[in-house]
Amino acid sequence: xxxSIAVTANYVLQPPPYALDALEPHMxxxxxxxxxxxxxxxxxxxxxxxxxxxxxxxxxxxxxINKTYNNGDLLPAxxxxxxxxxHEFFWESMKPNGGGKPSGELLALLERDFTSYEKFYxxxxxxxxxxxGAGWAWLAYANDKLKVVKTPNAVNPxxxxxxxxxxxxxxxxxxxxxxxxxxxxxxxxxxNNLVSWEAVSARLEAAKVASSSxx
Amino acid sequence: xxIRCVASRKTLAGLKETSSRxxxxxxxxxxxxxxLPYDYGALEPAISGEIMQIHHQKHHQTYVTNxxxxxxQLDQAVSKGGTSAVVKLQSAIKFNGGGHVNHSIFWKxxxxxxxxxxxxxKGSLGSAIDTHFGSLxxxxxKMSAEGAAVxxxxxxxxGLDKELKKLVVDTTANQDPLVxxxxxxxxxxxxxxxxxxxxxxxxxxxxxxxxxxxxxxxWKYASEIYEKECN
Numbered sequence: 476x477x478x479s480i481a482v483t484a485n486y487v488l489q490p491p492p493y494a495l496d497a498l499e500p501h502m503x504x505x506x507x508x509x510x511x512x513x514x515x516x517x518x519x520x521x522x523x524x525x526x527x528x529x530x531x532x533x534x535x536x537x538x539x540i541n542k543t544y545n546n547g548d549l550l551p552a553x554x555x556x557x558x559x560x561x562h563e564f565f566w567e568s569m570k571p572n573g574g575g576k577p578s579g580e581l582l583a584l585l586e587r588d589f590t591s592y593e594k595f596y597x598x599x600x601x602x603x604x605x606x607x608g609a610g611w612a613w614l615a616y617a618n619d620k621l622k623v624v625k626t627p628n629a630v631n632p633x634x635x636x637x638x639x640x641x642x643x644x645x646x647x648x649x650x651x652x653x654x655x656x657x658x659x660x661x662x663x664x665x666x667n668n669l670v671s672w673e674a675v676s677a678r679l680e681a682a683k684v685a686s687s688s689x690x
Numbered sequence: 691x692x693i694r695c696v697a698s699r700k701t702l703a704g705l706k707e708t709s710s711r712x713x714x715x716x717x718x719x720x721x722x723x724x725x726l727p728y729d730y731g732a733l734e735p736a737i738s739g740e741i742m743q744i745h746h747q748k749h750h751q752t753y754v755t756n757x758x759x760x761x762x763q764l765d766q767a768v769s770k771g772g773t774s775a776v777v778k779l780q781s782a783i784k785f786n787g788g789g790h791v792n793h794s795i796f797w798k799x800x801x802x803x804x805x806x807x808x809x810x811x812k813g814s815l816g817s818a819i820d821t822h823f824g825s826l827x828x829x830x831x832k833m834s835a836e837g838a839a840v841x842x843x844x845x846x847x848x849g850l851d852k853e854l855k856k857l858v859v860d861t862t863a864n865q866d867p868l869v870x871x872x873x874x875x876x877x878x879x880x881x882x883x884x885x886x887x888x889x890x891x892x893x894x895x896x897x898x899x900x901x902x903x904x905x906x907x908x909w910k911y912a913s914e915i916y917e918k919e920c921n
Contacts, residue, residue: 647885
């Protein structure tokens with residue numbers, strides 16, 4: 476079972492690691508105010524209420540996620556738990572003046588597993604664009620390989636047995652104020668201007684350590 | 691065979707296909723975006739003109755375009771006998787065909803106030819609602835609660851079960867049409883709870899959208915469908 480990495484805040488709404496207007500003009504302050512301030516906050520608050528008085532209360536977030544995923548037969552707290560995790564992971568996947576091409580080992584691995592950065596870019600874009608309805612697209616790591624994954628609603632790679640490295644939220648609330656229906660433009664903007672490759676590299680290192688220690 | 695039914699007029703009975711034309715010798719129809727029977731701003735303040743325009747011209751149009759593409763690909767897959775290719779197209783057909791079906795119903799489910807939007811249902815549908823849900827308020831409360839509880843994207847429906855002759859409230863995920871929840875279910879009122887249906891105006895507060903949308907629900911249309919199916 477994949478260990479969770481980086482996101483450890485249990486039922487606390489952590490602020491993004493930058494000011495709410497710091498991603499402008501690529502992601503507006505208004506979007507952050509609603510997306511973090513309302514949507515993410517609601518997942519955390521509702522999760523707290525939902526686990527109160529149950530045997531999930533006080534358990535680490537990744538434990539709750541795996542338990543309530545229940546092999547795909549989702550239990551009630553899954554949505555709030557996974558979405559709380561996913562959103563914190565999402566804020567940390569971005570940074571002001573981010574985007575562009577990674578370098579070093581991460582680039583080498585992307586070139587190894589996708590044949591080129593451009594091919595990875597295409598595949599990640601396509602996954603994000605074709606996840607129908609609400610969901611997420613991910614770069615994930617499993618069995619010493621990088622892969623692109625897309626998931627519906629609140630599902631994330633943790634429950635699919637791989638380490639998440641990068642995500643883009645493609646629920647409409649993530650882009651509607653800034654891009655309306657134009658999801659492809661949002662995805663391009665994310666890739667070109669927002670991705671924090673530092674965060675991705677750090678997660679990759681943690682994932683390699685976690686896989687080798689459980690091998 | 692099921693695939694032919696997808697492209698046939700029968701499945702879309704009750705919807706006026708104002709413009710579709712036959713192309714190719716196999717007779718695969720091309721669908722087009724139906725016009726709205728009112729101006730984009732006519733449903734204000736319940737639903738903003740901005741939302742109506744983007745919802746109709748962008749979202750619904752995209753479903754129509756992609757549905758047509760999927761049908762064309764399906765036609766080729768069927769004629770070349772590639773069963774895997776045919777099966778692979780099923781999700782694109784469900785997403786986009788469902789999107790077209792659902793939104794075509796939705797535009798008829800809405801009406802400006804001055805054209806009867808929000809006026810409670812009379813006649814047999816009104817009585818049936820009272821019988822099954824106690825009152826219109828009871829139905830509205832139930833549908834609003836179920837609509838608010840849809841996780842991710844989907845629809846909340848008032849339907850008629852033709853076989854059991856009773857009204858039902860149900861939800862569908864993504865663009866699944868109501869018929870995917872039961873072959874004898876006929877949609878009477880559908881409310882789109884995808885975020886694109888309300889976000890620009892109501893932001894994250896879906897319950898507020900659900901409270902206000904009832905002011906423009908076109909019960910006359912729902913009654914017509916109900917009476918037709920019951921006779």
